[in-house]
Amino acid sequence: MRKELPATGTDWDSLQAEMIEFGKGDADWRRARTAVYVFNAGEDVLRVAKEAYALYSSENALGPAAFPSLKRMEGEVLDMGLSLLNAPEGAVGNMTSGGTESILMAVKACRNQARAAGRDTAGGEILVPHSAHPAFDKAAWYLDLRVVRVPVSEALTADVPAMADAINERTLMLVGSAPCFPYGLIDPIGALSDLALERDVWLHVDACVGGYFTPFARMNGIPAPEFDFSIPGVRSISADLHKYGYTAKGASTIFHRSEEQREHHVFTFDGWPSGGMSTPTFAGTRPGGAIAAAWAVMHYLGVEGYCEKVRMVTDTREKLMREIRAIPGMRTFGEPQLGLFTYGSDELDPFAVWRQLAKRGWFTGLVTEPRAVHLMLSPAHAQVADDYLSDLREAVEAVRARGERAEGTKATYA
Numbered sequence: 500m501r502k503e504l505p506a507t508g509t510d511w512d513s514l515q516a517e518m519i520e521f522g523k524g525d526a527d528w529r530r531a532r533t534a535v536y537v538f539n540a541g542e543d544v545l546r547v548a549k550e551a552y553a554l555y556s557s558e559n560a561l562g563p564a565a566f567p568s569l570k571r572m573e574g575e576v577l578d579m580g581l582s583l584l585n586a587p588e589g590a591v592g593n594m595t596s597g598g599t600e601s602i603l604m605a606v607k608a609c610r611n612q613a614r615a616a617g618r619d620t621a622g623g624e625i626l627v628p629h630s631a632h633p634a635f636d637k638a639a640w641y642l643d644l645r646v647v648r649v650p651v652s653e654a655l656t657a658d659v660p661a662m663a664d665a666i667n668e669r670t671l672m673l674v675g676s677a678p679c680f681p682y683g684l685i686d687p688i689g690a691l692s693d694l695a696l697e698r699d700v701w702l703h704v705d706a707c708v709g710g711y712f713t714p715f716a717r718m719n720g721i722p723a724p725e726f727d728f729s730i731p732g733v734r735s736i737s738a739d740l741h742k743y744g745y746t747a748k749g750a751s752t753i754f755h756r757s758e759e760q761r762e763h764h765v766f767t768f769d770g771w772p773s774g775g776m777s778t779p780t781f782a783g784t785r786p787g788g789a790i791a792a793a794w795a796v797m798h799y800l801g802v803e804g805y806c807e808k809v810r811m812v813t814d815t816r817e818k819l820m821r822e823i824r825a826i827p828g829m830r831t832f833g834e835p836q837l838g839l840f841t842y843g844s845d846e847l848d849p850f851a852v853w854r855q856l857a858k859r860g861w862f863t864g865l866v867t868e869p870r871a872v873h874l875m876l877s878p879a880h881a882q883v884a885d886d887y888l889s890d891l892r893e894a895v896e897a898v899r900a901r902g903e904r905a906e907g908t909k910a911t912y913a
């Protein structure tokens with residue numbers, strides 16, 4: 500039966516209790532039992548994000564003249580992001596609602612710049628490694644373009660010679676991920692940059708997962724390759740604050756090497772009765788809370804805090820990878836250096852192992868090519884790594900004993 504708006508109101512205490520009850524069936528992320536969707540950097544960081552969000556939850560970044568507070572905080576968040584990503588003088592950015600919107604803006608800027616230069620963009624192509632996020636396909640769908648997915652190399656990263664072969668007169672954009680979502684691996688951005696410069700194609704780096712992680716990993720001495728504006732062919736970068744920036748949901752950044760590029764995603768209009776309106780991104784109203792939370796968490800953690808959180812994550816990933824490889828029959832894939840990795844087996848069905856772990860309360864991702872379990876780690880996982888490993892050893896034994904396969908389990912994010 501369809502729910503009706505109640506005829507009379509209910510007091511907040513009762514509503515709050517009811518809502519907490521709703522959440523009891525959710526994935527248990529507070530106890531670090533999930534390794535997807537939520538980035539848990541500890542109670543103190545969560546509190547800063549939540550309280551900062553609440554302080555500005557009614558303010559609207561559609562109106563910077565009305566809210567110079569938001570304009571200032573957004574500008575400072577963007578400046579901090581530009582510095583971390585080694586952006587040159589003149590580089591600019593915007594905050595968006597998430598990685599998907601940031602990618603949409605990059606693709607739109609690229610397409611519209613080509614149009615402004617007199618190119619016919621009908622049937623225009625975005626060339627991505629097969630491991631790139633579906634946000635590019637979504638952007639292409641909205642913008643009437645086409646994504647061409649190029650198989651990855653044996654190392655599970657972008658196959659640059661194959662991408663070079665796939666470039667043609669319709670190609671508008673090349674994409675590299677830093678890292679990609681399925682395997683947590685950084686594509687060879689330097690080689691993609693050489694190709695982009697040689698063929699005069701826009702290179703976008705999707706650093707939605709790594710943009711606020713890799714710079715600190717590098718500061719900690721992890722030999723992750725360069726992926727940012729220090730590489731000359733990189734024209735735009737998407738980097739999510741609501742992932743490893745540990746800020747509240749609804750916060751990402753899109754950066755451009757120059758203002759000229761960014762102008763192509765700004766929408767302006769004045770042919771209606773209320774006069775001129777200009778929006779820098781897809782959204783109209785933009786939540787002040789997401790900007791405030793980003794500003795507050797970045798200041799709360801600082802470089803020192805982020806480096807510490809990153810160290811917790813990379814130490815936990817190394818420990819998990821080492822211990823998983825030591826379980827007979829189990830293996831990991833590629834050489835991930837950040838906070839995300841996949842593992843599977845040549846003997847057992849990883850989806851069956853995943854299902855056994857799910858029965859023990861662990862909610863994590865899956866990968867289909869190859870069949871694998873996907874773990875995107877947070878600092879909070881440092882405390883539960885041993886519990887996970889002991890449940891995994893049991894899960895592996897159970898799957899081996901029963902020769903179990905999980906035909907029906909699909910890696911869906913729906």
Ligand SMILES: Cc1ncc(COP(=O)(O)O)c(C=O)c1O
Binds near residue numbers: 632680705739
């Ligand atoms: C590499 C990558 N790019 C883009 C996105 C899309 O981000 P969002 O879900 O914030 O729209 C994700 C999300 O996981 C991602 O992993």
